[in-house]
Amino acid sequence: MKIALRLTVLTALLLLPLQSTFAASFNCAKAKTWAEKTICNTKQLSNLDELLDASYKKALASTSAKSALKAAQTDWLVMERDTCEDVDCLKSVYTSRIAVLNEMIADAADSTTSSSTQTAAGWYKATATPNLVVRSKPDVTGTKLGNVPTGGKLKVLATTKQTDFIGGRNGTWVKVEWQGKEAYAFDAFLEKLSAQQQSSNNTQPPASSTGKTLEGVITSYECGDNCYLTITDKQGDAHSGLCTAPLCDSWNEIAEMPANYQNKKVKVGISIGKQYDAAGNVMGEMDAFETITLLK
Incomplete structure (x- = not known):
C-alpha cells in the first residue's frame, strides 16, 4: 500500500509542468514582486536584466553624480519596472532603460576624450565662417577683441581647462596671441598649419590711424573675404x-x-587696414573705418 502511494505521488510530481529559473542580476530565490519572478522565469527578460545591470554599473562608474543616478535607478525599478503587468511591458521598459544608460556612458566617454585632447602651441588657421571671434577671456561672455577671417592665421600659446559647446562643436578655449596681446579663441574652429604654411604666417596687426574723419550716411555693407562699409558724403561721393x-x-x-x-x-x-584673402594672406592695404559714431 505504501509503495503504491509513493508511486502515485512520484507520478503526480513528474506530471507537474517544469518551471525553469534563469540567471538574473539579483537573487531569484529572494524574488518577491511579480516582475522579479517573471524575469527569473523568462530567459529573454533575464538576459535583459543582466545587460541592464552591466550598463548601470558602467554608467555609475563614469559619472560624478552617483547619488543622483542611484536614486533615478531606484525610481525606475519602482515606478516603471514593477508597475508592468505583462512580459511585453517588461521588455519595453528594460530596452528603454538600457538605451538611456548606454547614452550616459557614451556622453561621459566623449567628454573625457574632448577634455584630454589638447591643442598644441603653434600656428593655426581659422575655419569659422565668416570669422572667428577673439575674446578677452575663455568664455562667450568675454569682450570681443576682434575677428579672424576664415583662413586667417592665429598663434596658439596654450590650452586652458575651459571646455565649451559652440556652433554644434565640442572644444576647448585656447590662449592666443592677437595683435601683440594675449587673448582667447575656441579651438574647434582652428586647424593646425603645416610647417610650410607657418613660414608665411601673418597675424592681423592693428590698423595704422591716419587721423582723418568722414561724415555721411551708410549706403551699403557687404562681406567676402573681408567686410566693407560704404559711406556717401554730402557731395554724393561714395567712400568704401x-x-x-x-x-x-x-x-x-x-x-x-x-x-x-x-x-x-x-x-x-x-x-589704414590690411585686406586678407581666404587663406589669410595679405592682399593689400586700404582705408579702414576704425570708429563709427552715430549722428542725429
Whole structure:
C-alpha cells in the first residue's frame, strides 16, 4: 500500500509542468514582486536584466553624480519596472532603460576624450565662417577683441581647462596671441598649419590711424573675404573702407548689417587696414573705418 502511494505521488510530481529559473542580476530565490519572478522565469527578460545591470554599473562608474543616478535607478525599478503587468511591458521598459544608460556612458566617454585632447602651441588657421571671434577671456561672455577671417592665421600659446559647446562643436578655449596681446579663441574652429604654411604666417596687426574723419550716411555693407562699409558724403561721393570698428564686430560675425543702420548718418574715423584673402594672406592695404559714431 505504501509503495503504491509513493508511486502515485512520484507520478503526480513528474506530471507537474517544469518551471525553469534563469540567471538574473539579483537573487531569484529572494524574488518577491511579480516582475522579479517573471524575469527569473523568462530567459529573454533575464538576459535583459543582466545587460541592464552591466550598463548601470558602467554608467555609475563614469559619472560624478552617483547619488543622483542611484536614486533615478531606484525610481525606475519602482515606478516603471514593477508597475508592468505583462512580459511585453517588461521588455519595453528594460530596452528603454538600457538605451538611456548606454547614452550616459557614451556622453561621459566623449567628454573625457574632448577634455584630454589638447591643442598644441603653434600656428593655426581659422575655419569659422565668416570669422572667428577673439575674446578677452575663455568664455562667450568675454569682450570681443576682434575677428579672424576664415583662413586667417592665429598663434596658439596654450590650452586652458575651459571646455565649451559652440556652433554644434565640442572644444576647448585656447590662449592666443592677437595683435601683440594675449587673448582667447575656441579651438574647434582652428586647424593646425603645416610647417610650410607657418613660414608665411601673418597675424592681423592693428590698423595704422591716419587721423582723418568722414561724415555721411551708410549706403551699403557687404562681406567676402573681408567686410566693407560704404559711406556717401554730402557731395554724393561714395567712400568704401574695411569695417573694423567695434560696432562692426557683431555684423562681421554673421556677414550682415542690421537693416536699421541703412542710411544712418555717421562720422567715421579712418585708418589704414590690411585686406586678407581666404587663406589669410595679405592682399593689400586700404582705408579702414576704425570708429563709427552715430549722428542725429
